[in-house]
Amino acid sequence: MTLKVQQLAKTYHSRTGVTHAVLPTTFEAGSGEFISLLGPSGCGKSTLLQLLAGLDTPTAGSIHLDGAWVNGPSRERGMVFQSYTLFPWLTVLENARFPLDLEIHQDYSRPSSEILTEIGRVHSLLDLVGLDAFKNSYPRELSGGMKQRVAIVRALANQPKLLLMDEPFGALDAQTREEMQELMRLLHAHQKMTVFFVTHDIEEALYLSTRVLVFSARPGTIIEDIAVPFGAIRDPELKFKPEFIRLKRELTALLHPAHEANFDRTGLLRRIISTSS
Amino acid sequence: MQTTKPTVSPENASAAENEHARITPRTRRKWLLLRQDIPGWLYRSLVTCSFLSLFVIWWWATEHELLNRIFLPTPESMLTAARGVFTEETLWIDVGASFMRVGAGFALSVVIAIPLGILIGSFRVFEALLQPLAEFVRYIPVPALIPILMVLFGIGEFSKIMLIWVGTFFQLLLMVTAEVRRVPQDLLQVSYTLGASRLETMRLVIWRSAMPGIFDALRLAHGWAWTYVVVAELIAANEGLGYRILKFSRFLQTPKIWIYLLVLGLIGLVLDFLFRSLNRRLFHWVDTAKP
Numbered sequence: 001m002t003l004k005v006q007q008l009a010k011t012y013h014s015r016t017g018v019t020h021a022v023l024p025t026t027f028e029a030g031s032g033e034f035i036s037l038l039g040p041s042g043c044g045k046s047t048l049l050q051l052l053a054g055l056d057t058p059t060a061g062s063i064h065l066d067g068a069w070v071n072g073p074s075r076e077r078g079m080v081f082q083s084y085t086l087f088p089w090l091t092v093l094e095n096a097r098f099p100l101d102l103e104i105h106q107d108y109s110r111p112s113s114e115i116l117t118e119i120g121r122v123h124s125l126l127d128l129v130g131l132d133a134f135k136n137s138y139p140r141e142l143s144g145g146m147k148q149r150v151a152i153v154r155a156l157a158n159q160p161k162l163l164l165m166d167e168p169f170g171a172l173d174a175q176t177r178e179e180m181q182e183l184m185r186l187l188h189a190h191q192k193m194t195v196f197f198v199t200h201d202i203e204e205a206l207y208l209s210t211r212v213l214v215f216s217a218r219p220g221t222i223i224e225d226i227a228v229p230f231g232a233i234r235d236p237e238l239k240f241k242p243e244f245i246r247l248k249r250e251l252t253a254l255l256h257p258a259h260e261a262n263f264d265r266t267g268l269l270r271r272i273i274s275t276s277s
Numbered sequence: 278m279q280t281t282k283p284t285v286s287p288e289n290a291s292a293a294e295n296e297h298a299r300i301t302p303r304t305r306r307k308w309l310l311l312r313q314d315i316p317g318w319l320y321r322s323l324v325t326c327s328f329l330s331l332f333v334i335w336w337w338a339t340e341h342e343l344l345n346r347i348f349l350p351t352p353e354s355m356l357t358a359a360r361g362v363f364t365e366e367t368l369w370i371d372v373g374a375s376f377m378r379v380g381a382g383f384a385l386s387v388v389i390a391i392p393l394g395i396l397i398g399s400f401r402v403f404e405a406l407l408q409p410l411a412e413f414v415r416y417i418p419v420p421a422l423i424p425i426l427m428v429l430f431g432i433g434e435f436s437k438i439m440l441i442w443v444g445t446f447f448q449l450l451l452m453v454t455a456e457v458r459r460v461p462q463d464l465l466q467v468s469y470t471l472g473a474s475r476l477e478t479m480r481l482v483i484w485r486s487a488m489p490g491i492f493d494a495l496r497l498a499h500g501w502a503w504t505y506v507v508v509a510e511l512i513a514a515n516e517g518l519g520y521r522i523l524k525f526s527r528f529l530q531t532p533k534i535w536i537y538l539l540v541l542g543l544i545g546l547v548l549d550f551l552f553r554s555l556n557r558r559l560f561h562w563v564d565t566a567k568p
């Protein structure tokens with residue numbers, strides 16, 4: 001799989017004026033990469049993901065996936081949103097096999113044995129993410145973490161070449177988030193798809209990815225492209241290794257320049273306290 | 278074996294009481310908290326109370342003849358009237374006739390409003406073509422259309438059905454449209470990325486997602502159908518609940534009018550209840566924790 005993004009840009013025109021959400025951006029991505037997108041709020045990360053998904057059309061530039069021009073959504077490029085997007089009227093299993101059921105109706109010529117193996121795969125993915133006991137539950141009976149796990153399995157049911165994730169764990173508590181990170185590592189090792197993962201959490205980005213793209217503040221463009229030097233086998237212990245902490249510090253400095261500048265926080269705090277008392 | 282008697286000294290007792298008070302905080306009855314549930318028994322007794330007090334006020338008003346008995350009959354005269362009305366066959370003919378008209382007019386509204394509402398809510402083109410038009414018609418008072426309906430469709434059944442249709446269709450259409458628009462954009466986007474076409478997205482996502490809301494819109498619109506059937510039967514009819522009420526009023530048979538009004542109210546209540554319980558059963562998957 002190769003993804004080629006060339007001079008991709010997006011400008012929004014609205015009544016209040018013109019917003020340059022993404023400045024011309026160029027990069028490539030290959031098979032099995034896990035790419036995190038880091039950047040300040042409003043810098044255009046979601047916009048870039050929408051463009052990659054084909055849900056929005058670029059103002060300029062192009063996206064090619066394996067040589068084919070991307071000009072609309074497709075089952076080759078799965079997406080997981082921050083908001084919970086399970087279909088509430090379907091059970092966990094029905095949600096997870098929704099794309100396959102679509103396919104059955106769209107393409108009668110496919111051999112049923114092939115579809116049966118795919119459905120079997122969805123079942124084993126649900127088992128893998130620990131939802132075997134909840135296959136017949138409805139989304140309203142699930143916790144936030146469980147909902148996102150189903151959403152990930154559903155996106156993987158199509159065996160997409162590209163999995164786009166827009167702050168998928170943003171609404172989860174810290175502990176569930178760590179569980180989901182382990183799960184993502186497991187799934188990535190298992191499925192070998194290329195992942196684009198938007199997050200605000202530097203640690204999460206470093207822990208999961210093989211590569212980190214850092215965006216500037218709006219209008220966003222890539223200001224840093226970092227290869228994460230840790231191998232394929234990682235465990236939570238990694239987060240305490242000096243090399244990890246060094247990278248984390250570097251990225252923090254890049255993302256929050258205010259921390260680096262000689263910004264007198266304690267002095268400010270003291271002033272606030274003294275004026276309020 | 279010796280059992281030690283617990284020694285209860287006065288200080289001890291008060292200490293124990295204090296302890297008890299500390300562990301189980303006084304359960305204050307918070308019945309006026311915003312949107313908070315109240316106990317089921319309280320709810321039911323309040324409902325009973327409201328009906329009972331209405332009855333008491335009525336009884337008291339007739340007893341002291343605050344209003345002319347011709348307009349506000351006594352409970353006794355109502356009872357005899359009810360005995361008469363319920364044994365006569367006309368009531369059932371009237372109920373049947375009104376039911377047929379409501380059923381036909383409302384069904385016609387539903388089968389057109391649902392597909393059209395989905396189109397308007399999904400496509401801007403259809404919105405531009407039809408929504409302002411529907412809003413415009415909605416503000417024309419339906420009774421004012423009676424003369425036109427009579428000219429167009431005569432004074433038979435069809436003009437009555439059309440009156441109910443006009444009264445419910447435009448409201449229902451706009452309500453269905455609003456429900457369709459409330460389907461989260463994320464659900465549409467996710468279904469595209471899962472490989473659904475636009476048609477499949479409409480059928481499998483928009484329609485399914487909007488269904489509970491549309492069903493509730495039917496419940497409300499159905500209530501208006503009963504209002505308009507009474508209006509329709511004032512035009513020209515030989516039977517029907519509205520027609521009979523008009524006839525009774527000509528002969529000043531107020532007790533019977535009241536009984537018929539009661540019947541109308543009861544029909545509405547029962548149908549509303551049926552709609553609600555069907556809604557709960559069909560759409561058990563709706564997450565009530567979220568708006």
Ligand SMILES: Nc1ncnc2c1ncn2[C@@H]1O[C@H](COP(=O)(O)OP(=O)(O)OP(=O)(O)O)[C@@H](O)[C@H]1O
Pocket residue numbers: 012013014019020021039040041042043044045046047048218
């Ligand atoms: N449909 C739209 N119309 C107009 N402006 C938009 C639209 N969508 C996004 N924008 C603007 O584009 C910019 C980038 O938005 P985007 O959602 O991509 O940021 P983001 O990096 O995902 O932010 P966050 O980290 O907060 O999610 C923002 O300034 C936003 O206001």
Ligand SMILES: [Mg+2]
Pocket residue numbers: 045046047166
């Ligand atoms: Mg975003």
